[in-house]
Amino acid sequence: xxxxxxxxxxxxxxxxxxxxxxxxxxxxxxxxxxxxxxxxxxxxxxxxxxxxxxxxxxxxxxxxxxxxxxxxxxxxxxxxxxxxxxxxxxxxxxxxxxxxxxxxxxxxxxxxxxxxxxxxxxxxxxxxxxxxxxxxxxxxxxxxxx
Numbered sequence: 541x542x543x544x545x546x547x548x549x550x551x552x553x554x555x556x557x558x559x560x561x562x563x564x565x566x567x568x569x570x571x572x573x574x575x576x577x578x579x580x581x582x583x584x585x586x587x588x589x590x591x592x593x594x595x596x597x598x599x600x601x602x603x604x605x606x607x608x609x610x611x612x613x614x615x616x617x618x619x620x621x622x623x624x625x626x627x628x629x630x631x632x633x634x635x636x637x638x639x640x641x642x643x644x645x646x647x648x649x650x651x652x653x654x655x656x657x658x659x660x661x662x663x664x665x666x667x668x669x670x671x672x673x674x675x676x677x678x679x680x681x682x683x684x685x686x
Contacts, residue, residue: 548584549628549647551577552591553655556624559596566596595624595631598682602627605634605678609670610663622660625651629668634678641672 555569570592574585595602603615606626615623629648632639639647645668652660671678 544584545587546647546650548580548588548591549651550654552588552595552628553621553624553651555588555592556595556627557620559592560624561620566592590636591628591631594636595627598631598635599627601681602630605630605671605681606667610667613663619657619660621655622652622657622663625656625660625664626667629664630671630678633672633675635682637679641675645669645672 551573555566555573558564558569559566570589573588574580580588603623606618606623607615618626625648628651629644632647633641633644645665648668649661649665652664656664
């Protein structure tokens with residue numbers, strides 16, 4: 541499952557890149573990916589869907605956290621790849637809770653190595669490492685109130 545999740549994170553990043561850069565509807569992008577990858581199990585497609593839609597649903601709060609951590613790099617000015625890698629990892633460890641913190645960070649760094657610039661892995665690791673120090677308080681921000 542480890543390698544499958546890595547692959548699914550890569551597909552999620554590609555989907556979020558497309559949504560972020562050209563504004564295609566997430567549902568349409570996910571449908572195309574499911575069609576292009578018929579080998580994916582229903583469980584895998586469900587994880588991919590949660591990852592993409594969950595990240596998009598909480599994007600404004602994720603971006604706020606990222607901008608507080610890296611104020612010299614406005615989120616809207618970050619490379620599309622970098623900001624979506626950060627969003628995915630932050631969503632995984634702070635919102636969904638199904639991925640351990642260290643795994644989310646390691647997977648984000650691997651995505652940055654594969655898809656980002658030469659400096660992306662170090663940047664992603666630094667931002668997520670700083671956010672990790674506030675893991676509990678960040679998680680509380682995503683808990684439903686009432």
